[in-house]
Amino acid sequence: MTKVLIVLTNTAKFDTLNRATGVWLSEATHFNKVMTDNQIDVDYVSPAGGYVPVDPGSLAEDQLDAINNQFYTDADFRNRALAHSLKPADVTPSDYDAIYFAGGHGTVWDFPKNKPLGKIAKSIYDNGGVVSAVCHGVVGLLAIDGDDGKPFINGKQLTGFTNEEEAINQLTDDVPFLAEDALKAAGAVHTKHDAYTEYVVTDGRLVTGQNPQSAKGVGEAVLQLIQK
Known part of the structure; x- marks a missing residue:
């Protein structure tokens, strides 16, 4: 049975800042929609397990499209993703064909140094699975160690939330680091397109998307790889 871990x-x-953050809802739901439309089961994990906050900006009227409404009003999604997400210790990597790091500004604090999540992702990859991420979620890739002692993403083609997009948000000075800079510092070959336009990069079994607009495209690219 094909299964994906978000x-x-x-x-x-x-x-x-006195400002709420959390997962950017569409980055979870638009990817998830691709999976559910293709009868692929999904589980949800977070660094600490349990409650997952939703960035209130992603619940604004202009953000709550039909897909977001579908999931946000679904009791199973609210329960398994937002109220009772798994802890890394609950996860058996061999159960999954792919892992997907959804974004939202919250990730820059709890993804990059979470070695348990990094080990789960590496195990899925070593088992022939897909590692994927979108927007700020790409900082989860920083927790994955490569086989040669270098970062997993060293030398790999990818994308992620850009310095320009963070500047547009006016949050450059309010995050601990910039995702684009951190990926490059880890040796990744980072490319990008215009701000807030869909852009997806596939390098073997690594799939990344630049911004929220890219979540569906990442899902479609992951789907192609796990259905081969």
């Missing part, structure tokens, strides 16, 4: 943040607030 990783969500537990971080509910900026460190430097």
Whole structure:
């Protein structure tokens, strides 16, 4: 049975601002929609397990499209993804064909150094599975160690939330680091397109998307790989 693990943040607030954050809802739901439309089961994990906050900006009227409404009003999604996400210790990597790190600003605090999640992702990859991420969720890739002692993403083609997009958000000085800079510092070959336009990069069994607009495209690329 094909199954995918979606990783969500537990971080509910900026460190430097009196501002709420969390998962950016569409980055979980638009990817998930591709999976459910193709009868692929999904589980949800977070660094600490349990409650997953939703960035209130992603619940604004102009963000709640039909897919977001479908999932946000679904009791199973609210229960398994937002109320009772799995802890890394609950996860058996061999159960999954792919892992997907959803974004939202919260991820920059609790994804990058979470070695249990990094080990899960590496195990799925070593078993022939797919590692994928979108927007700020790409910082989860920083927790994955490569076989040669270098970062997993060293030398790999990818994308992720850009410095330009963070500047548009006016949050450059309010995050602990910039995702684009961190990926490059880890040796990744980072490419990008215009701000807030869909852009997906596939490098073997690594799939990444630049921004929220890319979540569906990441899902479609992952689907192609796990259905081969």
